[in-house]
Amino acid sequence: MNHKIKSALIITTYNWPKALELVLMSVKNQKIFPTEVIIADDGSKKETKKLIEKFQKDFPIPLKHIWHEDNGFRKSAILNLAISNTNADYIIQLDGDCIIHKNFVGDHLNAIETSTYLFGSRVSIQESFLAALYKNKVVTFSYLSKGIKKRNRNIYLPLLGALLYKKNNELSRKLRGCNLSYWKLDFININGYNEDMTGWGREDSELVIRMINNGVQGKRLKFRSIVYHIWHKESSKEKLNINHTIQENAIKNKSIWCENGVDKYLSEKE
Template sequence: MPLPTSSLIISTYNWPEALELCLLSVARQKIQPSEVIIADDGSGEKTRKVIERFENTLTVPLIHVWHDDRGFRKTEILNKAIKQSSAAYIIQIDGDVILHPYFIKDHLQISERNAFVRGTRARLTKQMTEETLASKKTDFTALSRGVYHRLNAIRIPVFKALGIRKEMRSRSVRGSNLAFWKSDFVLVNGYNSDLQGWGHEDEELAARFINNRIIKKIVKLSAVQYHLHHEESSRDLESLHSITLENTVKNTIKSCANGYSCN
């Protein structure tokens, strides 16, 4: 069965040094996505210049989708970015991760109709993050110095089936390592743009996938990424977002009102 066309969606906000590392790791992919789309939640000139440099070096189209900075509006910019995608399959990451060279290939090989994928991520310590930003290093393994959550950095292709399990629950879904069919995203009307600020937007999207009988595939031993250390975003609105998530689950809500079709 041929691999689907894919759009790699990278969300970012005012951390151009991290985005540069992320894009360097994209350039090293053994299989490139059909296109790369930057979902930019209002970054400044430094981020634009990083993207312009890679427009001339990546072997696939690089599209910069931006809106003005009016606070944390990640749901809106992701809807706008995915609306501009032309591929059948969406692979979504954050701009503060470094991808294993087989990241895209792994995601495409585990893609499955009527399913979305929740990957995991290893992490880099604060010290290793600082060293990595200075050196622009993008080659890590599970045994590298400064890596923790090492189990999430193990890639064993021959055993990858053992690292996959399925469930109909939206817990622990993070947009940093997420993949789904664009048609399924449109079906549920994308991200809920009423969720402004940090917290649970990815789980709420996943809950609507599940309410439409689209199963979650939890993946380990493949689709490896390394998350750069940073301070946490404000969680002032997390409790309100949690109420929305609980309502989506409890009432089996299949589509949001203010989502993809409105952006």
């Protein structure tokens, strides 16, 4: 058990308070809480701020709102800013369109190892179920629940998962930034997210490639640490080629550092 470690659950969001409400409801349902929750807000309007303020009134742990101006898709920058604003030793990352299983936080904390990042599975909520999802404020799903696909990812057998999956130092195609955790120090040692990567795509995998290059291994949390991704239209991929090139350079050059990273926010705090 690693529940004495100070941990922060970082939730990225952008102008989708209806989804964020369900995500925060699922955080309140956790069997084990992180030390704090930080909403990393990529420039949402006032509706999101009002929603967070409503939850802050009776949230079981500190709930912070870190915001920057809307200047296009800048997930890397808002994550760096949010992570620079926590004293937690361990970071658990989640997207604001992913409802979490009641054991999600505990599954990450129970699997912590030194020099290791963890990543879990993502079940898909179908478009046809959205009306019922929002009307009934559904935040728990069993294997047979309506409205989900990739149902086998919703099998919860944590002991089996722990037996099957071991650490390795190869980038997994299953890696998703919406279900990822790591030591804050491992993040700072590679200068966090590369803010040259704007627009959707590759920012999480490029981060992990630099971690791997710096001696951090990955471990998949199969049959545990489950999230339920709310359907939405795909994001614009206009910057994907640029981001892919940055990632390919990180692989080729065995990079462990990015110039445009988290250190600018950390130096402001010194």
